[in-house]
Amino acid sequence: MHEVILNTHPFSFRIHTNAPLVLKNLERIYGAERLNFSPNSNDFAHYNVSLVIERKLGRLWKPQAHFLCDEIEPFVPMDSDKAYAMLEWGLNWVVAAHEVNHAIVHAAVLAKEDKAVLLPAPPGSGKSTTCCAFMAHGWRLLSDELALITPNTLTVTPFVRPACLKNKSIEVVKGWLPNSVYSDIARNTHKGDVVHLSPSEHSWKHRYHDAVLTTVVMPTYNANTYCDITPLTQRQTFQQVFDNCFNVGILGQEGFSTLSHAADNLEGYQITFNNADEVVAFIEETHGFA
Amino acid sequence: MAVAFNLCEGVVLHSFCDSSGSVFYNDTSGDILSVPLTVSPSEGGRFICHNTEGLGGKSVITPPEAVTNSIEQLVKRKWITLHNA
The missing domain is CATH 3.40.50 (Rossmann fold)
Incomplete structure (x- = not known):
């Protein structure tokens, strides 16, 4: 499992993921300067999210992507080739659901x-x-x-x-x-x-x-x-x-x-x-x- | 047409400065009622009058029945109480 902090003003996200597709696209879209690929536990992030690929019984032919924020899974899983899009939608959901200063x-x-x-x-x-x-x-x-x-x-x-x-x-x-x-x-x-x-x-x-x-x-x-x-x-x-x-x-x-x-x-x-x-x-x- | 009323508890209103109407907001439920009425402050309540609504460059006078329907809706929802009602 990889851990990365995405710094997007005014919010930052600590992202846990085992999806190479997600890491590759994060770096491509945001650039290395907005990503911390080696965060330690003291590095601050506003939100903790996960994008985890799992292979479960009944869906043997296609692994599934799960988006979680603090143990809450707001969306139904998607096929793993949609993992990066799911992460972006998930980050939107996190802010829309929790931000109260704006x-x-x-x-x-x-x-x-x-x-x-x-x-x-x-x-x-x-x-x-x-x-x-x-x-x-x-x-x-x-x-x-x-x-x-x-x-x-x-x-x-x-x-x-x-x-x-x-x-x-x-x-x-x-x-x-x-x-x-x-x-x-x-x-x-x-x-x-x-x-x-x-x-x-x-x-x-x-x-x-x-x-x-x-x-x-x-x-x-x-x-x-x-x-x-x-x-x-x-x-x-x-x-x-x-x-x-x-x-x-x-x-x-x-x-x-x-x-x-x-x-x-x-x-x-x-x-x-x-x-x-x-x-x-x-x-x-x-x-x-x- | 002029009607005076009081706002019920938890209800706030805003009248738009282009006279296109007003919007009532119920802070308890989070609902709004958007009405084609201009509401102005007056002593002992509020004053409701006809308004004109600019649409696509034209002015449209709100018909009396729309005013009546809007007031009835506000009363039915218990968002306002009419004076002398």
Whole structure:
């Protein structure tokens, strides 16, 4: 069994694993500087997780990957060739389930300088693809999955992690970002074929720099729509952010006031598109990001 | 249409400054009720009035029945009590 500490601001993870696939992809995606392959017991980590490959009776033909956090196994096991994707989803779950110092919205966040755009959306909406389009235009990624908003402010703390690409979007994004670093492909997961993309060097470099939200974009990919933009009222913006917030119930009134403050101060748009470049161009041209 | 009410215990509200409506939050259950009403503070309770909601660049006046339905829902859930009810 190997032990490694992954340092991703603002959280670190002590990972136990017997999966060479996991170790190889961790090093490829995060780089050696964010990994401690020889931690001792005094080295701090916020969370302890395991990704363990086991071969059990009844599943002799394919070993199974189990993700655990403090003895809790939140997911059903997956085939071992999906172990790295499972670890990434597991790390998202750990933070979404335990973090209480921020309002956590299921959203991508991208920034230019210190001004940020929030892209809250359910899975399958094209959020990660849009996110990569922004990166291809020089934006830095703060998160592909979890927006960490400081309560009662518009400040977002970066939680720089890889973007999760699925199915057709994999080749599309490889066309935009041919020199980026990609994980091994995990085929036939419950989300289809999945690849994780390492954020740009610019994103890693600014991973300690908070940004301030100015805009909310609800992206929806539709092959038949070039780019249809509808402004949202503050009430509609609030509803979208609330529906995608993991921990508003735990934060209580503080969570509620954080989201309502955000809706009061952000411009909201619903954008249906088949051309992500147009989405980026619209935001850059109309919100002073150019 | 103007209705005065009191918020029940554990319920908070926020009115959006673009007059698109208000949202009531129940701190006990963690639920919200998002309503197309503008709610303003007033003496002895709150004041509910019609609002306009900008949608796609157009202003839409909330119809009276939507106002009535929203108030009924809030009362039914015991999130507000109406004055003189």
